[in-house]
Amino acid sequence: xxxxxxxxxxxxxxxxxxxxSDILPVIYEIIRSIEKDHHDNTVKTRESQDxxxxxxxxxxxxxxxxxxxxxxPGIEFSKEQQLSNxxxxxxQLKLKQKLLQKYRFLVFDVQQS
Amino acid sequence: MSSQISTRxxxxxxxxxxxxxxxxxxxxxxxxxxxxxxxADYAQLTELLVAKDNELKDTLQLASEQADIDKxxxxxxxxxxxxxxxxxxxxxxxxEAEQILxxxxxxxxxxxxxxxxxxKRPVSSEExxxxxxxxxxxxxxxxxxxxxxxxxxxxxxxxxxxxxxFLGRLSDPVNGHLLQQQNSLSDIHRSGHPGGxxxxxxxxxxxxxxxxxLEIPAxxxxxxxxxxxxxxxxxxxxxxxxxxxxxxxxxxEDVEVMSTDSSSSSSSDSQ
Numbered sequence: 574x575x576x577x578x579x580x581x582x583x584x585x586x587x588x589x590x591x592x593x594s595d596i597l598p599v600i601y602e603i604i605r606s607i608e609k610d611h612h613d614n615t616v617k618t619r620e621s622q623d624x625x626x627x628x629x630x631x632x633x634x635x636x637x638x639x640x641x642x643x644x645x646p647g648i649e650f651s652k653e654q655q656l657s658n659x660x661x662x663x664x665q666l667k668l669k670q671k672l673l674q675k676y677r678f679l680v681f682d683v684q685q686s
Numbered sequence: 687m688s689s690q691i692s693t694r695x696x697x698x699x700x701x702x703x704x705x706x707x708x709x710x711x712x713x714x715x716x717x718x719x720x721x722x723x724x725x726a727d728y729a730q731l732t733e734l735l736v737a738k739d740n741e742l743k744d745t746l747q748l749a750s751e752q753a754d755i756d757k758x759x760x761x762x763x764x765x766x767x768x769x770x771x772x773x774x775x776x777x778x779x780x781x782e783a784e785q786i787l788x789x790x791x792x793x794x795x796x797x798x799x800x801x802x803x804x805x806k807r808p809v810s811s812e813e814x815x816x817x818x819x820x821x822x823x824x825x826x827x828x829x830x831x832x833x834x835x836x837x838x839x840x841x842x843x844x845x846x847x848x849x850x851x852f853l854g855r856l857s858d859p860v861n862g863h864l865l866q867q868q869n870s871l872s873d874i875h876r877s878g879h880p881g882g883x884x885x886x887x888x889x890x891x892x893x894x895x896x897x898x899x900l901e902i903p904a905x906x907x908x909x910x911x912x913x914x915x916x917x918x919x920x921x922x923x924x925x926x927x928x929x930x931x932x933x934x935x936x937x938x939e940d941v942e943v944m945s946t947d948s949s950s951s952s953s954s955d956s957q
Contacts, residue, residue, distance in 0.1 A: 647756025
């Protein structure tokens with residue numbers, strides 16, 4: 574079980590600003606370390622170990638981004654769908670207010686027969 | 687509209703694409719020289735990666751705008767929920783009002799029907815009062831207001847009153863003149879009715895119909911008085927006139943019942 578997943582509460586909401594979406598630097602580091610050609614064997618071994626660590630870090634980073642995306646609020650629909658939902662909600666509110674207005678102050682005419 | 691994918695899915699797809707491209711690039715980097723991609727291909731791959739990263743950032747910007755819209759929607763939803771509660775409350779109150787009004791209308795209709803029914807056959811209040819007075823004058827409906835425990839008065843003729851009546855003094859020689867009167871009457875009837883038992887019954891019947899008038903001492907000085915002979919006598923001037931409230935046949939039946947009925951509860955009460 575990934576520790577990062579355990580710490581994440583499914584009801585928690587985060588903003589886009591909190592989300593860490595810098596994946597490219599990690600990839601760049603990996604490729605750079607691979608392409609570095611060391612003549613020294615010990616340095617090479619160390620570099621290859623660092624490289625594998627960086628690959629793991631990349632995987633972790635990607636998983637973290639995915640889980641954080643799932644915590645972002647308001648992205649269940651596309652922008653257009655969301656706007657149309659908003660409009661229908663506004664209409665619903667107006668209709669209900671009108672209904673209440675109509676029946677709350679209803680005046681009964683008593684017929685004088 | 688429904689074919690549009692959600693922003694969340696879009697973001698996840700972009701991340702998957704970035705992962706794939708990164709994997710390609712790393713594999714290419716570790717691959718032997720003969721398996722490596724050409725420079726142009728590698729450059730293309732790199733550009734694609736950068737483009738995907740930019741797309742990710744743009745989509746994240748869109749997500750932040752959607753988050754703001756979502757906050758507004760939450761406020762609206764709270765408002766709508768409040769309106770829903772108010773509507774439910776109003777509905778309950780209207781339902782209650784409708785029930786009360788329908789009950790009131792039903793009762794009012796019933797009252798109108800009874801008014802119409804009463805108007806069809808009007809009865810004068812004088813007559814009603816007259817009958818109510820007759821019914822209650824003998825104190826059979828309700829005890830006199832001054833009645834207490836130990837008061838000898840009863841709503842029916844007690845045995846003392848019966849003994850003081852005509853039947854009770856039938857064998858009394860002092861009462862002879864009345865008895866003679868009765869005998870003359872019974873003679874007239876006897877000629878037409880040879881039966882012994884029927885003679886007895888008729889005599890009793892006469893006793894009731896021509897009844898000895900005995901005023902009850904405790905009676906109020908009003909027009910009507912109930913007498914132990916079983917009749918109502920209306921006071922007219924100084925005398926009293928017997929009023930036929932029952933027909934003679936009914937009296938006969940009563941007499942028969944009384945004569946054959948051995949058990950009598952009245953004697954136990956007059957103490």
